[in-house]
Amino acid sequence: MDVVNLARTQFAVTGSLHFLFVVLTLGLAPLVAIMNTRHVLSGDPLKERMTRFWGQIYVINYALGIFTGLVMEFQFGLSWSGLSHYAGDVFGAPLAMETLLAFFLESTFLGLWIFGWHRLPPKLHLACIWLVTLTAYASALFILVANSWLQNPAGAEEVGGRLVLRDFGALLTNPTLVFALPHVLSAGLWTGGFVVIGASAYHLFRRTAEREFFTRSLRMGVVTAFVGSLFTVGFGYAQFGPVGELQPGKFGGAVPGTALATMMGIGQLTQFVVMFVLLPLLARDWLARWRWLHPILMIMTPLPFVAAIAGWLVREVGRQPWLVYGKLTVADALTPGLSKTAITASFAGFVGVLGLLAVVDYALIARAVRRGPGQVALGAPERPADPAPAPVHAF
């Protein structure tokens, strides 16, 4: 592979890894916030256990979202300095807003939520997870503003060989943004719903002691997946109009064509399963009681993840060779003088480390699911700050 393709693949792999974790974050954050709200309003201990259990899954998943996101943010400067040189005056603005207005607050409030159990008043603690959700959605907005601008560079004008910002409002009303944003956010809900369904099915199938806990969780997962799938599919079809107009021939290549077929195949099939099978079977808790169905529910868990990655492949591969559509090619955006040794070494480092950590993270999520709500560290009672009088054994 040449340097451009190595740099492209590096970004594609990091970006795909990033979205695998982000899509679940986007879906679980509102679910955990709703559980937490029900707990605070009702005082029901079951709701507290749900908040802590699903909150811990959310938090373990969140870690990899951060790691991969850091690498992505810096990769723009490392591999694609041609982009910041030509278009940074426009493209940099939404990215700067994402870090300052969204992620800065998201991370701060998440810290307050994780470590603030038993310390913050319950309503303020609850406010933190809602602020985490709000800022996660804001983050999705700004990132998609930036990405949509690459798809259709609206509101900018070329002056002296560089793009300058003329109308920031045009970035916010970009036709490649307005349907894509709800599409992505709903896909998050869909994914979150499927993870809750799959994990609940595992416990119900194994006949663990947590029957009521997972019957209720399953119900919540199915309703979430229903709402998510409805809007994901709706806003998916809605995008054909603007895409056909702005990027004709987007689906012509082998990769985008196959990816589109994969995404739509999975999307249609699972949407029908959710709408016509899972949702009706919530009546009288048939879905929770029919044990033979549970392995199928578990097997379905990864499908929204596959569809989500396929969706990004359509969107990103389908606009090649352009980085900024019609203005700057990927090859021209490459950092001048980037050596093959440098990109190969960083590729091996980033993908090796992040890939390994992703595997560990999924193993930890699986472990947390398996152990169930009985052994959750999140929100566990605190230890005293003073060194315990008990003898401490050195090893």
Place this chain on the structure above:
Amino acid sequence: MEILWLGAFAVLLAGYFALEGFDIGLGVLLPVLGRSQAGRDRLVAAMAPFVLANEVWLVALAGVLFGVFPTLEGEVLSGLYPLVVALLLSWVLRDAGLWFRRRAGGRAWRVLWDGALWLGSAGLALTWGMALAGVALGLPAALGPAGVAAGVAVLLLLALHGWTFAAWRLPGDEVVRGAVRDGRALLLTACAAAVPALAVTAFAASSMLDRTAPDQTLTVLSVMVVPFAPILVGAQLWVWRIFRKGALPSFF
């Protein structure tokens, strides 16, 4: 307006070193101060509620670099390529140590991720020192003895800051050999931790001012960001108000 955003850049950079500096320093000192598993757990628990709010200063700094100094962003990051890659890998390793160390049982698991936490923290301190030297002297010098000296200097400075934080948050604890430091001492080492980065920024300030994005971009950024500045500051202050004393939260 260029001055305002250069100021924002300097504040974020100084804030990163003053705040995240003690997390990094404590990570470097983890095997030295935390001879027992319980000791290491107390040290990590002391910094844990601050880490998420601290490391995000660098994410915001990179965002400002991209939004306000776009041409500089590409040049600086790609110009210091091997150092930036090493810094990122160290950062990821340090974070993985924090997030994973208590997520499974077993002594080997804990030793592995405490090791990652230590290695990542040491890597962060060293590569930061070398990167600062790189901005001032260029990449070849940064990879030579001058860079290594800068890396070691930053590592020692952050270690001092981390030790002061531990003696402030865990006063009299055996992990700091019974030492006690007050808030003023912590503020002092925080300022000291920010000095190298601020010195390099001051050195680069005039060329940075020549390289800002055009007024239109800066106006949009100001209109969008400035109204939220009190919330950003308020959220940070809230973290300190809540976690400065009392029981140690045990999630990390």
